[in-house]
Amino acid sequence: MDALIADTAKRIYADHADDTTALWQALEDNGLSRAWVPDELGGTGLELSDGFALIRQSAGEQASVPFAETLMAGYLLATAGAEMPDGQITIASSRQYSATEVPFADRADHVLRLQQNQIQLFKVENAQIISHVGSDPVATIDFAPLTPVSSHKAAAWLTPEIYQQLGAVIRTAQLCGTMQYQLELTLEHTSTREQFGRPLTKFQAIQHLLAEMAGELATSSAALEGAIQSFSLDAAPDAIAVACAKARASEAADIVSRHAHQAHGAIGYTGEYSLGRFSRRLWQWREDFGNEFYWGKQLGEQFSRTSSGGLTEDIFGEVNG
Amino acid sequence: MQQFNFPFVATNQEETQLRNEVRSFLKAELDSGGYQPSADCWMTAASPEFSEKLGTQGWLGMTWPKQYGGHERTTLDRLIVTEELLAAGAPVAAHWIADRQTGQQIINFGTEEQKQTLLPKMAAGKSFAAIGMSEPQAGSDLAAVRTKADKTATGWRLNGRKIWSTGAHLCDHMIVLARTSPAEGRNRQIGLSQFLVPLKTRGVEVSGIDDLSNHVHFNETLFEDVDLTEDALLGKEGNGWAQCMGELALERSGPERFLSTFILLEQALTVLRGKLDNQGLITLGQLIAKLRSLRIMSRGIARQLAQGIPSDTEAAMVKALGNAFEKEVVTATRRLLSTTPTNEWPAGLAALLDDAVLKLPANTLRGGTTEILRGIIARQLGMR
Numbered sequence: 001m002d003a004l005i006a007d008t009a010k011r012i013y014a015d016h017a018d019d020t021t022a023l024w025q026a027l028e029d030n031g032l033s034r035a036w037v038p039d040e041l042g043g044t045g046l047e048l049s050d051g052f053a054l055i056r057q058s059a060g061e062q063a064s065v066p067f068a069e070t071l072m073a074g075y076l077l078a079t080a081g082a083e084m085p086d087g088q089i090t091i092a093s094s095r096q097y098s099a100t101e102v103p104f105a106d107r108a109d110h111v112l113r114l115q116q117n118q119i120q121l122f123k124v125e126n127a128q129i130i131s132h133v134g135s136d137p138v139a140t141i142d143f144a145p146l147t148p149v150s151s152h153k154a155a156a157w158l159t160p161e162i163y164q165q166l167g168a169v170i171r172t173a174q175l176c177g178t179m180q181y182q183l184e185l186t187l188e189h190t191s192t193r194e195q196f197g198r199p200l201t202k203f204q205a206i207q208h209l210l211a212e213m214a215g216e217l218a219t220s221s222a223a224l225e226g227a228i229q230s231f232s233l234d235a236a237p238d239a240i241a242v243a244c245a246k247a248r249a250s251e252a253a254d255i256v257s258r259h260a261h262q263a264h265g266a267i268g269y270t271g272e273y274s275l276g277r278f279s280r281r282l283w284q285w286r287e288d289f290g291n292e293f294y295w296g297k298q299l300g301e302q303f304s305r306t307s308s309g310g311l312t313e314d315i316f317g318e319v320n321g
Numbered sequence: 322m323q324q325f326n327f328p329f330v331a332t333n334q335e336e337t338q339l340r341n342e343v344r345s346f347l348k349a350e351l352d353s354g355g356y357q358p359s360a361d362c363w364m365t366a367a368s369p370e371f372s373e374k375l376g377t378q379g380w381l382g383m384t385w386p387k388q389y390g391g392h393e394r395t396t397l398d399r400l401i402v403t404e405e406l407l408a409a410g411a412p413v414a415a416h417w418i419a420d421r422q423t424g425q426q427i428i429n430f431g432t433e434e435q436k437q438t439l440l441p442k443m444a445a446g447k448s449f450a451a452i453g454m455s456e457p458q459a460g461s462d463l464a465a466v467r468t469k470a471d472k473t474a475t476g477w478r479l480n481g482r483k484i485w486s487t488g489a490h491l492c493d494h495m496i497v498l499a500r501t502s503p504a505e506g507r508n509r510q511i512g513l514s515q516f517l518v519p520l521k522t523r524g525v526e527v528s529g530i531d532d533l534s535n536h537v538h539f540n541e542t543l544f545e546d547v548d549l550t551e552d553a554l555l556g557k558e559g560n561g562w563a564q565c566m567g568e569l570a571l572e573r574s575g576p577e578r579f580l581s582t583f584i585l586l587e588q589a590l591t592v593l594r595g596k597l598d599n600q601g602l603i604t605l606g607q608l609i610a611k612l613r614s615l616r617i618m619s620r621g622i623a624r625q626l627a628q629g630i631p632s633d634t635e636a637a638m639v640k641a642l643g644n645a646f647e648k649e650v651v652t653a654t655r656r657l658l659s660t661t662p663t664n665e666w667p668a669g670l671a672a673l674l675d676d677a678v679l680k681l682p683a684n685t686l687r688g689g690t691t692e693i694l695r696g697i698i699a700r701q702l703g704m705r
C-alpha cells in the first residue's frame with residue numbers, strides 16, 4: 001500500500017483511540033471511508049489493493065467500526081454508478097446462516113443489501129442486538145416492514161454469488177489483519193513475561209507455537225493476495241482464488257487464535273486484555289460469508305467435476321494441445 | 322515484527338507455452354511406457370535415461386549461463402518445469418540435486434575449469450551430484466561434522482564419513498562439508514570448508530543403505546586418506562558454513578517441498594470424481610486451498626531469488642507448511658478412498674498409495690527437520 005495512506009490511517013486510529021465518533025469523522029474527512037468510490041462519484045478512487053490493505057490494517061486496530069462494510073458498500077454502489085451517502089453503511093447477508101444478522105446494524109447510518117438485482121439502502125430502526133460469538137455488535141433486522149431509502153440497479157455481473165465473494169475476500173483481509181495483530185501481541189507478551197527465570201520466548205515450545213502462527217498468517221496472506229489480484233471494479237473475480245483465500249484464512253484463524261491463547265496463559269482469557277476481543281473477531285469473521293468448510297465444499301465441487309481434465313490442469317493451468 | 326515476503330507473481334502467456342511443451346513431452350513419455358508415475362519421485366525415482374532426455378529438451382541447468390551448457394532462462398521458467406515434472410510423478414531423482422543446487426554452487430564458487438568440464442555434462446543430464454553434509458554424529462547439528470581435510474603439498478587429504486547422501490551411488494561428484502581448521506571456542510561454524518569431491522577416486526567408498534521400503538536410495542560414503550587436488554576446495558577455505566547455508570536455501574525453496582504426494586491425489590481423483598459426498602468435497606477443497614496458497618508463496622520465492630533477494634526464511638516456511646501438507650494429502654486420500662472398494666480402483670493406485678505411505682516419514686526430516694525450520698522462523702521473529 002501507498003505508505004502515505006497507511007501512515008495517515010495509522011495516525012487517525014491512534015489519535016482517536018477512545019472515541020469512535022471522532023474516529024469515524026476523521027476517516028471520512030480523509031476520504032478513507034470512500035476509498036473505493038471513484039473520483040467522479042465523489043470518492044477517493046484508490047486502487048482496490050489499497051482499499052484491501054486499509055481493511056486489513058483496520059482489523060488490527062482496537063476500534064470497532066464498520067469500516068470494511070462501508071468500503072464494500074462504496075464498491076457495490078460504484079458498480080451501479082450510484083453515489084454513496086455520508087456515514088457508516090453496513091451490509092446484510094454477512095453470515096452464511098442468516099441474511100438478517102448484520103454487524104453494526106443497530107448503529108450504522110444505512111444498511112445495504114442486494115435484492116433481486118437491486119442494491120438497496122435502508123435506514124434501520126428496528127435492529128435487535130443479539131449475543132454473538134464476535135466482539136463487534138450484531139443485530140437482527142426485520143426487513144419486511146422496511147422500504148429502501150434508495151434503490152439502484154446492479155450491474156448484470158453482480159450476482160448474489162459475487163456479492164458473497166466480495167464479502168468473503170473482505171473478511172479474509174480482516175482475518176489476516178487480526179491474525180497479524182495476534183502474532184505481534186503474542187510476540188510482545190512472550191518477550192516480556194518471565195517464568196522459571198527467563199522470558200517465555202526462550203522456551204522452544206513457545207517458539208514453535210509462534211513459528212506456526214507466522215506460517216499460517218503468511219500462507220493466508222498469500223492466498224488473500226491471489227484473490228485480491230483477481231478483483232476489479234467492473235467484472236467478476238476469480239471464484240477459485242476467492243474460495244481458496246477464505247477457506248485458508250478461516251482455517252488459519254483457528255490455529256492462530258488457539259496458539260495465541262496458549263502462549264498467553266490466563267491473562268489472554270480475560271475480558272479486559274485485548275487478545276480475547278481479537279479472537280472473537282476471528283471467530284466471527286471466519287464464519288461470515290462462508291467458513292473454511294463451506295468454501296472447501298465449493299472448491300471440492302469445482303475440482304472433482306467429471307468434466308475436468310485432471311488435477312494438474314485444474315491446479316497448474318489448462319493448456320491447449 | 323519481521324515480515325515474511327511472498328510477492329504475488331501473475332501468470333503470463335510464455336509460461337503457458339512452456340507448460341504446454343513439458344506436458345506434451347510427459348504425455349508422450351507416459352504413453353510410450355517411458356516411466357511409471359511415483360510418489361516422492363524427485364528423491365527416489367532415478368532414471369539416468371530420463372534425465373538425459375530432459376537435458377536434450379533444455380530443461381536442466383535452465384538458469385545457468387549458456388557458455389556452460391545452461392539456457393539462461395528465468396527462475397520462474399525452471400519452477401514451471403519442475404512443477405510439471407513433480408505433478409506427473411516423473412523419474413527425476415538422478416539429476417535433481419545437480420540441477421537444483423550443485424550446479425549453482427559450482428557457478429558461484431567453482432574454478433573456471435570445473436565450470437567448463439562439469440556444468441555442460443550436468444545440464445545434459447549425464448553427470449549427477451550428491452550432498453555430503455550429514456554425518457553419523459551430525460544431523461540437525463550440522464556444525465558438529467568431523468570429516469576433515471588437511472593441507473598437503475599437492476592439495477588436500479580428506480578423511481571421514483558422510484551419511485544419508487541421496488543417490489550418491491549414481492553420482493560422479495559430492496560436495497562435502499569438512500573441517501579444515503579447529504572451531505574457535507564455541508563457534509563451530511568457523512573452520513569449515515566445502516569440497517567438490519570426485520567420487521571415483523581412490524579412498525572413496527560409497528555403500529548403499531536400505532531405506533524403510535528396502536530400496537537403496539541413500540548412501541554412506543567413507544573417505545579414507547583421499548588425496549584431492551588443490552582446486553577441489555570449493556570457494557574459500559573457512560567459508561564452508563556460509564556456502565552451505567546458501568546451498569540449503571536452494572535445497573529448501575522448491576515445489577518438491579509440497580508436491581511429493583500430489584500424484585497420489587491426482588490419480589485417486591480419477592476414481593473419485595463425481596462420487597464424493599459433502600465431507601469428501603470439503604476434505605478435497607481444503608487441500609486445494611492449501612496447495613494454491615503454497616504455490617503463490619513458492620512463485621514469490623522464485624521471483625525473489627531471481628532478483629537476488631535472500632529468501633531463506635521464506636523457504637523454511639514453505640518447506641514446513643508444504644511438508645505438513647504432503648502428509649495431509651496422504652491421510653486425506655486414504656479417507657476419500659475408504660468407501661470405494663479396492664477392486665474399483667484404477668490399476669496402479671494401490672501401489673502408489675503404499676509407495677506414498679512408505680516414503681512419507683522422510684519428508685519432514687530431509688533438508689532440515691520441521692523443528693529446525695520452526696527454529697529458523699522463530700529466529701526471524703526475534704525470539705532467539
Ligand SMILES: Cc1cc2nc3c(=O)[nH]c(=O)nc-3n(C[C@H](O)[C@H](O)[C@H](O)COP(=O)(O)OP(=O)(O)OC[C@H]3O[C@@H](n4cnc5c(N)ncnc54)[C@H](O)[C@@H]3O)c2cc1C
Nearest residue numbers: 452453454455460461485486487683686687688689690692
Ligand atoms: C530420505 C532422506 C534423505 C536424505 N538425504 C541427505 C543427503 O542427500 N545429504 C545429506 O547430507 N543428508 C541427507 N539426509 C539427512 C538429513 O539432512 C537429516 O536426517 C536431518 O538433518 C536430521 O538429522 P538426523 O537424521 O540426524 O536427526 P536428528 O538431528 O538426530 O534429529 C532427531 C529429532 O530431534 C529433533 N531435534 C534435533 N535437534 C533439535 C533441536 N535443536 N531442537 C528441537 N528438536 C531437535 C529433530 O527435529 C528430529 O525430530 C537425508 C535424510 C533423509 C531422511
